[in-house]
Amino acid sequence: MDVVFLIAAATLRVATPLILCAMGGLLSERSGIIDVGLEGKMLMAAFFSAAVAAVTHSAWWGVAAGIAAAEAMALLHGLACITYRGNQVVSGVALNILASGLTIVWGNAWFQRGGQTPALEGQGERLMPLFFPRAGDSILVYAALLSVPVTWWVITRTRFGLRLRAVGEMPLAVDTAGISVPWLRYRAVLLCGLLAGLAGSYIAIAQNAGFTRDMTAGQGFIALAAVIFGKWRPFPALGACLMFGLLDAVAIRLQGVRVAGIEVPVQLIQALPYLLTVFLLAGFIGRAVAPRAIGLPYEKEH
């Protein structure tokens, strides 16, 4: 029983940033803006939340700074993709590389620890578990779980959500109805920034006690994979995040375990989210169809 509890808790801990990030990516992609830059937004948020939490000794200022940093990146992405109709994938790649460099350069300049931020002291500077000290259930874990029904409700039950989906499928129709395509997409991109900011803050000041270089370690891409795996729908994406989280949680426990006489390589389990996504996209397990206008800049005729 205890093992089950620990594995479930570990799954949830690992899945939390994935869920937050995936909901953000989902909102952005449903509006037609590809977000390859989730990783960069999370990394930037992780750095600023840890840096500000260390300086102000307040976890909450840390979270605020993390959100602000991710929003700044989101605005840049919006500027490039929506206002200047640039290539969305190129913009995302640029933001990832920029974040990976800037966090280390600034971290090194400000704290002289080779890119790390000072270690955060338990209570106050970090977000601590609320109910189960062994489970690590900080408030952001619950926020992540809550973000899924909220995203679902926003997308399927509100006027904003309806328009958001429409702008991702056929922006011309939305424009013809007299609704601003850029403003809708900006709101989607900014919501994505908010969620990615929470995800990054969680990694730096709840899951860990400070920032280390490249600490997001591909989780933004796993979240992106979860969005695709969930076929751009919130609850299936949650399922994918939990599955990837479970894989990660058992990977540590499976180290050295033999199945039918063959040792399961940990690396195989680590690579599974990526491999499964490739299989899914190739149509070997179901079919994932992206929003129709995804990746296409909208140009108003004039």
Place this chain on the structure above:
Amino acid sequence: MRSRRPLPAWAEIVLLPLVNIALAFITVGIIVRIIGVDPLRALELLVVGAFGSPESIGYTLYYATNFIFTGLAVSVAFHGGLFNIGGEGQAYIGGLGCGLAVLALDRYLPIWLMIPVGIAAAALFGAAWAAVPAWLQAWRGSHIVITTIMFNFVAAALMVYLMVNVLIAPGSMTPQSRNFEPSAFMPAMGGNALNLSLVLALVCCVGVWGFLWHTPWGYALRTMGHNPEAAVYAGTDLRRMTMLGMCLSGALAGMVGVNELLGVHHRIVLDFPAGYGFAGIAVSLMGRNHPFGIVLAALLFGALQQGGAELSFDIPTINREMVVVIQGLVILFSGALVNLPRPWLQALLALRRS
């Protein structure tokens, strides 16, 4: 927004890219200023660090070699309208192929045979790693951008597994293979890391130029990039062109393995692609997808890499990762925000005409 006259060709080809790059470097200057260093002093140290001595020039050219390979890789795919973000993984697997060939044969083959076999193996493995995403896009309709990203991670996991469990030298504590025999050492040019791979890179440049602009396949590939429907109408098999473009791209990325493993490390190590694959996107964008431009851009990035390393010794507040920041900004301004200065230039040129 009122539509203006399009820019004249010279402004489109020369002025706009220069303005974009200038914007990127102005932003770099601001960031350097923010961390409390005089940008001009940093620039001076950087230039001296990159070109100040024969040794530093050697390192600059050695880094540039990698950037040429990955820049060419990105641009070949890009001419076919394919965005290959998998250069990192293809370089990794290309290096694996190169290393495996050497580990198998370096005790039997003379150097003049071993080196070409190593190069061929790198090209083959790099191409194979790119062929899977290409096949998946061409036949199964999955998007090449996502698949190549995923393949980078799969390559990294595979390499860690192989190095830790299979290829590790007996008795070694760190995950690296046994040392290659001297028959697999790429001949050095000068004293340090610079080796004949630079010549290979320049040959690849000429080859890519000849392929793209002087062969029917290159023509078909570029047509596919410009207008896939027209390409189909002209009888081009898009699936085969996708495979060809991506395999060439992967083979070029795999050459990083030649420069790194045959040229410098002389064994298989972990993490040798070290971001060159991603940097190739910046090189390609900056070089306007033309081999000549790519050589210039690769030289610049090589100088930044080498000069940046020297700079971080002199001014510890500036980190080596400054180079990564510059790469990101170049991709942002010459790629994603390429249209940013266009209205300014249009207004400026319109002003001159009236």
